Amino acid sequence: xxxxxxxxxxxxxxxxxxxxxxxxxxxxxxxxxxxxxxxxxxxxxxxxxxxxxxxxxxxxxxxxxxxxxxxxxxxxxxxxxxxxxxxxxxxxxxxxxxxxxxxxxxxxxxxxxxxxxxxxxxxxxxxxxxxxxxxxxxxxxxxxxxxxxxxxxxxxxxxxxxxxxxxxxxxxxxxxxxxxxxxxxxxxxxxxxxxxxxxxxxxxxxxxxxxxx
Numbered sequence: 602x603x604x605x606x607x608x609x610x611x612x613x614x615x616x617x618x619x620x621x622x623x624x625x626x627x628x629x630x631x632x633x634x635x636x637x638x639x640x641x642x643x644x645x646x647x648x649x650x651x652x653x654x655x656x657x658x659x660x661x662x663x664x665x666x667x668x669x670x671x672x673x674x675x676x677x678x679x680x681x682x683x684x685x686x687x688x689x690x691x692x693x694x695x696x697x698x699x700x701x702x703x704x705x706x707x708x709x710x711x712x713x714x715x716x717x718x719x720x721x722x723x724x725x726x727x728x729x730x731x732x733x734x735x736x737x738x739x740x741x742x743x744x745x746x747x748x749x750x751x752x753x754x755x756x757x758x759x760x761x762x763x764x765x766x767x768x769x770x771x772x773x774x775x776x777x778x779x780x781x782x783x784x785x786x787x788x789x790x791x792x793x794x795x796x797x798x799x800x801x802x803x804x805x806x807x808x809x810x811x812x813x814x
Contacts, residue, residue, distance in 0.1 A: 700808040703727075704782040704801060711797075730787045731775040732802060739795040740802055742769055748803050749810065758814050768806060778805050 626632045633650055634642040705727070746765045753761055771777065786797065 700778040700805055700812060702778065702780050702801070702804050702808060704780065704786065707800075708783060708786060727781045728784050729780055730782050730784055731780060732772055732787075732798060732805075734773060735789065736787070736795075736798050737769070737772050740772070740799050745799065745803055745806065749806055752807050753810065756811070758810065761810060761814050763810070771806065771809065772802055777809065780805065 627634070627637055630637065634646045742765060746763070746768055749763050749768065753759075753763060780801065782801070786794070788794075
């Protein structure tokens with residue numbers, strides 16, 4: 602397919618920090634659309650063919666404008682209005698940092714051969730769950746806080762501000778992570794599971810810190 606309007610970019614000399622575009626025209630005829638098509642030219646094509654000059658130094662742009670005026674070019678600004686639609690988002694809508702933690706390998710590693718492990722069928726389903734307020738009541742938030750501070754220092758995340766209140770607020774939410782874990786691991790049947798929930802909370806928060814940073 603023939604290119605309808607080919608253009609060639611060029612750069613001016615080092616003393617003139619600007620760039621321009623040389624129009625080659627339809628079929629490389631070196632003519633503008635007004636000379637080829639007249640009133641049948643596509644709408645707004647003239648705007649595409651217009652050379653826009655941008656400069657860094659204000660004095661250069663002033664001199665360039667004076668030069669154009671001396672050449673008899675119009676001084677009137679020809680503006681093309683463009684309405685940009687604004688999408689209003691809900692006030693409470695915030696950016697999310699999705700964190701994914703797969704706890705199945707740890708469950709399989711922690712269970713001894715004498716106990717029933719996770720079956721292949723159950724592992725293939727990848728059940729998911731969340732830490733609730735009841736789980737949070739059994740966690741040591743101070744220990745979690747100090748572990749995150751140690752993690753922050755090890756990873757050189759110096760600009761990351763971690764507070765205990767933010768940790769608790771995050772753990773009370775379930776919209777920022779996906780936790781793949783057998784549902785029975787979150788059941789309140791053995792008190793020693795609180796230690797696992799503590800490890801889960803730390804793993805989730807560490808990944809959150811990395812994604813956030």
